[in-house]
Amino acid sequence: MKGRHNSVLSRIKNVQPEVLDIGCICHLANLCCVYAVKQLPMPVEELLIDVYFHFNHSAKRKEQYHEFLEFxxxxxxKILKHASTRWLSLEKCxxxxxQQWPALLSYFESHEDRERPGRVKRCADYLASVEMKAYxxxxxxxxxxxxxxxxxFQTDATQIAILMPEMNRLLRLFMAKFVLMRAIKSATDLTKVSFADRSVQLDDDILAVGMAMRTMLADSEDDLTDGTRTHISKSVRLFYVAIVEKMVKIFPFHNTVLKDLAVVNPDPKLCNTWSPTMVRNxxxxxxxxxxxxxxxxxxxxQDYQLSxxxxxxxxxSDSRVDTFWAEMGRKKTFVGAVRFPLLTRVMTTLSVIAHSNADSERVFSMVGKIDTDSRSQLGNDSLRALLSCKINTDDPCYAFVPDKDLCNAAKVATWNYVREH
Structure with missing residues (x-):
């Protein structure tokens, strides 16, 4: 899609060299997460997948597991299926x-295949590991x-104006988990902070790991050696370095267009900080x-800033950017002329720039639910019509009451189709 020489993006740029490429921020955030999780020394995702598929197609195993849940x-x-391509999957899983760790541990420890090499033994060993539970x-x-x-950034509302500030805020938040505060605050450019340098990182005892993990480690003091505790802290540190390193590498922190797009944000606290040069650019x-x-x-x-x-x-906090600028476009002077004709034209045009492809992904999902195996003969016209009804209808389907003319038109269309086929 985005290769340098022979890709969709390169071909588009041959036609329009000024095309803006910022990537999908939701996809980029997920890539950072996947990359950092793989730096942990134990296979967290593999355990999730192994346990899910152990129960997935076996009603007998599910019934046996239900007894352990009660006990x-x-x-x-339900045990959730983890899919790395689903952006919000990992945390939920x-x-x-x-929540089900005690029952899962009891089930796999009691399983008849506990001592045989394979999935059951692997799951039982990981579930019994305090280190795995800590991760x-x-x-x-x-x-x-x-x-x-x-x-x-998965919303369909315009969020392009807050993309740059939110990216910087996220980077600061993750740096603050393991980097000294003075190193972050003294940096004029967050991407230039030497976060991988051990001398600017927090000590192990104040590294941000969450209260649940800290409490568990304190309760497991007799089960963990000093070497294991040091190893866990080192692994957490590697996770933080990896995720920040990936963010700095693939997030568009230095995109000047994104920085200028902050002017679309109508927040009155920020309005006066924008430079007219940003709008001109x-x-x-x-x-x-x-x-x-x-x-x-x-x-x-400038008139807008001084108003x-x-x-x-x-x-x-609930205001939409596009709604705000639409109302601005209706502002009139005392003589009845439109007050901000050029400004509203520019702002409403900039508001259509997509901050992610989440909206497109939702459409792909809708198409998959409409064009199923049992409806594989749907024509493109029918598919487009059904998709249009789905997207443009806010009310639930059961609340829709067709009028008489629509019912008659549907009957006529049905009879015509039957006669022709």
């Missing part, structure tokens, strides 16, 4: 796994902020206004 007084919730508790703690970031970069209109655009932007809050649409 251990654990809620009989780990939390469910931790599970650590991941339950550290994946929450990463998934919260991912969730923000964006309007020129995307050819939204003519060259002789740029100075008028800058004047409108009192009461003279602008109200902005709350």
């Amino acid at each position: 251990c007084d654990v809620a009989p919730l 780990i939390n469910r796994f931790l 599970f508790r650590f991941l339950s703690f550290i994946l929450e902020p990463l998934n919260a970031f991912n969730t923000i 964006l309007a020129t970069r995307f050819s939204i206004v003519a060259d002789d209109e740029v100075e008028h655009l800058v004047e409108e932007f 009192p809050d009461d003279d602008l649409p109200a902005v709350t």
